Amino acid sequence: MASYNVAVVGATGAVGQMMCRVLEERNFPVKTLRPLASKRSYGKKITFKDSEYEVEVLTDDSFKNIDIALFSAGSDTSLKYAPKAVASGATVIDNSSAFRMDPGVPLVVPEINKSAISSHKGIIANPNCSTIQMVLALKPLDDAYKLKRIVVSTYQAVSGTGKTAIEELLNQSKAALKGEPTVSAVYPHQIAFNVLPHIDVFESDGGTKEEKKMVMETRKIMDLPDLAITATAVRVPVINCHS
Numbered sequence: 001m002a003s004y005n006v007a008v009v010g011a012t013g014a015v016g017q018m019m020c021r022v023l024e025e026r027n028f029p030v031k032t033l034r035p036l037a038s039k040r041s042y043g044k045k046i047t048f049k050d051s052e053y054e055v056e057v058l059t060d061d062s063f064k065n066i067d068i069a070l071f072s073a074g075s076d077t078s079l080k081y082a083p084k085a086v087a088s089g090a091t092v093i094d095n096s097s098a099f100r101m102d103p104g105v106p107l108v109v110p111e112i113n114k115s116a117i118s119s120h121k122g123i124i125a126n127p128n129c130s131t132i133q134m135v136l137a138l139k140p141l142d143d144a145y146k147l148k149r150i151v152v153s154t155y156q157a158v159s160g161t162g163k164t165a166i167e168e169l170l171n172q173s174k175a176a177l178k179g180e181p182t183v184s185a186v187y188p189h190q191i192a193f194n195v196l197p198h199i200d201v202f203e204s205d206g207g208t209k210e211e212k213k214m215v216m217e218t219r220k221i222m223d224l225p226d227l228a229i230t231a232t233a234v235r236v237p238v239i240n241c242h243s
């Protein structure tokens, strides 16, 4: 069976750690694993299939001999390094929003549009988490009845913002329960014992970029460019589980 040299960019993050776990759980044929992160993670180690791997600092040369590069270190990192990975011969699967709406990049949920993968030119984009969950439920309905309009509200866990947001929720919750003042650094307001109808940045129409992503990405994945969609995205004080 073929096996692959796999790089995980952002391997120390909330998503990157889960990517490594899923590669292991599914027994994906990994020949070598190259965990990559920022200088902050210099010297850190991760365990994968009973072996320890040193986390390497991401550089222009990180993708030598890599077949598959899983990116999950934010859009700026993807924009800068995904083209370098492709130039080195790797296929990039990008979990950030950097390339999702690029007409030359397939945006894929395998259960919905896996045939789009064959058109890739080195980068395959992975959609927003809430969009994935929604289109999985809606595709069979569209096949059977044709969708006219989507009105969706999402309630999203802090894990979607990353490991620092999980720490912020825990620290604020402890402080609030002791009656002490809370500190907000990741979110603009306290998230513990609160809900924030604000995910990603605000757009000029008063909605948020998260809500716009759900609209635009759904249309692209389902190949329904004129589908009417209205989305509301709310951050809620739980660690895991978007709804």
Ligand SMILES: NC(=O)c1ccc[n+]([C@@H]2O[C@H](COP(=O)([O-])OP(=O)(O)OC[C@H]3O[C@@H](n4cnc5c(N)ncnc54)[C@H](OP(=O)(O)O)[C@@H]3O)[C@@H](O)[C@H]2O)c1
Pocket (backbone or CB within 6 Å): 009, 010, 011, 012, 013, 014, 015, 016, 036, 037, 038, 039, 040, 041, 042, 058, 072, 073, 074, 075, 077, 095, 096, 097, 126, 127, 128, 129, 130, 159, 160, 161, 162, 163, 164
């Ligand atoms: N598609 C989806 O469903 C979905 C869901 C959640 C998140 N995301 C996306 O996934 C990405 C990561 O999210 P997360 O929740 O895992 O965030 P996180 O917990 O904050 O982790 C960020 C990771 O990126 C690394 N990183 C940050 N800046 C870097 C740089 N300049 N060079 C190299 N590595 C760098 C960090 O390394 P250090 O540890 O060294 O800082 C860390 O490994 C984001 O783009 C986010 O929008 C997508």
